[in-house]
Amino acid sequence: MVGKPSKLKKNKPLLGNHQKCWIWGRNAVRETLFAGFWPMYELHLSDHLKSEEIEQLEQQAARSTIPVFISTDKELTQKCRASDHQGMIAKMAPFPYTSIELFNQQEITSPLFLILDRIQDPFNFGAIIRSAEIMGADGIFSGTHEQCEVTSLVCRTSAGAVNHVPLVQATDLVSLCRDWKQNGINIVGTAMQASEKLNDYNFQQPTAVIVGNEGTGISPELQAECTHLVRIPQQGKTESLNVAVSASILLYEASRQRNFS
The missing domain is CATH 3.40.1280.10 (SPOUT methyltransferase, trefoil knot domain)
Structure with a gap:
């Protein structure tokens, strides 16, 4: 999916403010996506990633109805305020501690x-x-x-x-x-x-x-x-x-x- 992400509904809390609601980095994002434990609102991938990896991540995201957006590395850096994102960032809900x-x-x-x-x-x-x-x-x-x-x-x-x-x-x-x-x-x-x-x-x-x-x-x-x-x-x-x-x-x-x- 390519385009602008829609605004989250007000009843969906975030991990932090707009800057702090993102996780990034290949290991962190992939582990979180495939585990399916911590609610993920959006997945943003770099257009520099291999097409096979993008397809794999899109398929996994689709299983949990997580929208995927393809962006430039510069756009990913602007969103998470970090350049070490390795081409993957995700907008997250607050962490779900086990009761x-x-x-x-x-x-x-x-x-x-x-x-x-x-x-x-x-x-x-x-x-x-x-x-x-x-x-x-x-x-x-x-x-x-x-x-x-x-x-x-x-x-x-x-x-x-x-x-x-x-x-x-x-x-x-x-x-x-x-x-x-x-x-x-x-x-x-x-x-x-x-x-x-x-x-x-x-x-x-x-x-x-x-x-x-x-x-x-x-x-x-x-x-x-x-x-x-x-x-x-x-x-x-x-x-x-x-x-x-x-x-x-x-x-x-x-x-x-x-x-x-």
């Missing part, structure tokens, strides 16, 4: 959950989501206070992984941890001075791992709910690891024990 009620309907034998305590940097948030999806986390739980939302930047940094792992917002992470403990799920946090090493913990048990804020770490209230505190062994002189790196190490160890032990 805690819907998530609780799933039957997970030995869960591996990830709790995010006030992660504020979208690059960190997206990288954590990407690692969690790759390493087999069953769900990511974040609070609603001082927590980065799923934005275009988060989607792009996650390479579209936001579409493949449940993301749940919880108003009270402390109460959530208490409920999980009553149901036999261990709560594991990290502390540099912890006596238990990361690889000493048995991740084959039902587990929820907490990673904390970039500046202040895990809040005292959540740390008090931990059944285990572990430390990531370090050899260098740098004081601490980036939170996205820490989350990746924790999730890798969990995946290693669960899949390769």
Whole structure:
């Protein structure tokens, strides 16, 4: 379809304002389109893309009645205010977080959950989501206070992984941890001075791992709910690891024990 996109009805909310409602980049747009999880209002493709790829994307979009528009690279850049779109941009609805009620309907034998305590940097948030999806986390739980939302930047940094792992917002992470403990799920946090090493913990048990804020770490209230505190062994002189790196190490160890032990 070539032409001017029609204006969205007022009852259709956007991911952000006109500039911030777009996701772009090949991986982010393709993963979101084919997953069919996050409502997409419009798909805009560059006329420089191969005709075979345009046809494939048009066919997929047609299955969800998403209008497709063919534009120049310059026009795509003007819409999303970024030149690294790789010939694909999409106008999005707000991200559809999974409700805690819907998530609780799933039957997970030995869960591996990830709790995010006030992660504020979208690059960190997206990288954590990407690692969690790759390493087999069953769900990511974040609070609603001082927590980065799923934005275009988060989607792009996650390479579209936001579409493949449940993301749940919880108003009270402390109460959530208490409920999980009553149901036999261990709560594991990290502390540099912890006596238990990361690889000493048995991740084959039902587990929820907490990673904390970039500046202040895990809040005292959540740390008090931990059944285990572990430390990531370090050899260098740098004081601490980036939170996205820490989350990746924790999730890798969990995946290693669960899949390769």
